[in-house]
Amino acid sequence: MLLENRIFAITGGASGIGREAALEAARHGADVAISDIAEEETVQPLLDEITSLGRKAVYLQGDVSAAETATCFIETIVQGLGGLDIFVSNAGICPFHSFLDLPSETLRRTVEVNLLGAYFMVQAAANQMVRQGRGGAIIAVSSISALVGGEFQSHYTPTKAGVHSLMQSTAIALGRHGIRCNSVLPGTIRTAINEQDLADETKAEAMIRRIPLGRFGRPEDLAGPIVFLGSDLAGYVTGASLLVDGGCFVNLQ
Ligand code: RM4
Numbered sequence: 001m002l003l004e005n006r007i008f009a010i011t012g013g014a015s016g017i018g019r020e021a022a023l024e025a026a027r028h029g030a031d032v033a034i035s036d037i038a039e040e041e042t043v044q045p046l047l048d049e050i051t052s053l054g055r056k057a058v059y060l061q062g063d064v065s066a067a068e069t070a071t072c073f074i075e076t077i078v079q080g081l082g083g084l085d086i087f088v089s090n091a092g093i094c095p096f097h098s099f100l101d102l103p104s105e106t107l108r109r110t111v112e113v114n115l116l117g118a119y120f121m122v123q124a125a126a127n128q129m130v131r132q133g134r135g136g137a138i139i140a141v142s143s144i145s146a147l148v149g150g151e152f153q154s155h156y157t158p159t160k161a162g163v164h165s166l167m168q169s170t171a172i173a174l175g176r177h178g179i180r181c182n183s184v185l186p187g188t189i190r191t192a193i194n195e196q197d198l199a200d201e202t203k204a205e206a207m208i209r210r211i212p213l214g215r216f217g218r219p220e221d222l223a224g225p226i227v228f229l230g231s232d233l234a235g236y237v238t239g240a241s242l243l244v245d246g247g248c249f250v251n252l253q
Pocket of ligand 1: 094143144145150153160186187188189193194197
């Protein structure tokens with residue numbers, strides 16, 4: 001029970017990594033707030049699963065690229081759960097596309113969701129934690145792609161590098177408030193974000209061969225690292241980043 005009676009909030013929590021992190025936080029005793037662009041009715045089974053674990057659950061449908069969504073999410077969290085202890089900025093997109101002919105609107109949307117959305121949400125969460133005066137933990141879901149490139153991800157990898165860097169800067173700005181900021185860097189985790197991309201069996205087999213643990217990650221593989229970074233077990237960890245990639249990044253030969 002690493003998060004007993006804590007209040008845990010996550011964006012992009014309706015599916016994939018966000019969904020599994022939300023459930024694991026509830027298993028560890030937290031009340032949970034979720035935001036996502038999905039219709040609430042599609043998220044209701046997840047909310048029901050969290051309440052079946054004896055924890056409270058609240059939901060806000062919204063687009064993180066709009067600054068006002070962050071304000072609304074914090075209001076939803078405080079009104080529904082009474083405060084905020086752990087905030088996870090997870091929402092993100094990766095519309096794979098070649099570089100030379102990348103449409104400007106695809107670039108803009110990816111930056112607005114992945115980087116601006118993270119910034120708005122982290123800033124709003126931090127201000128709530130500062131108002132509360134009891135510290136807190138902020139975790140951003142960056143990526144192995146903060147550290148390496150992707151031919152069809154030229155619009156995406158800079159946003160993940162930006163999220164990684166954002167946690168380093170906010171760790172400095174918020175340390176005096178007892179707020180820790182860290183990032184997790186997932187490797188290739190099978191979710192809806194890459195379902196179409198990994199349908200290419202030749203690509204998928206080549207990528208798996210580079211992973212020492214011999215498999216793609218599963219969303220639940222991120223749940224433990226996120227709970228750890230949000231818990232008191234990570235009480236002296238801030239400005240750090242945790243690769244969760246099956247060893248892929250370090251595997252040159
Ligand atoms: C990750 C990494 C994975 C890709 C996802 C969409 O950062 O690049 O390989 O499948 O993004």
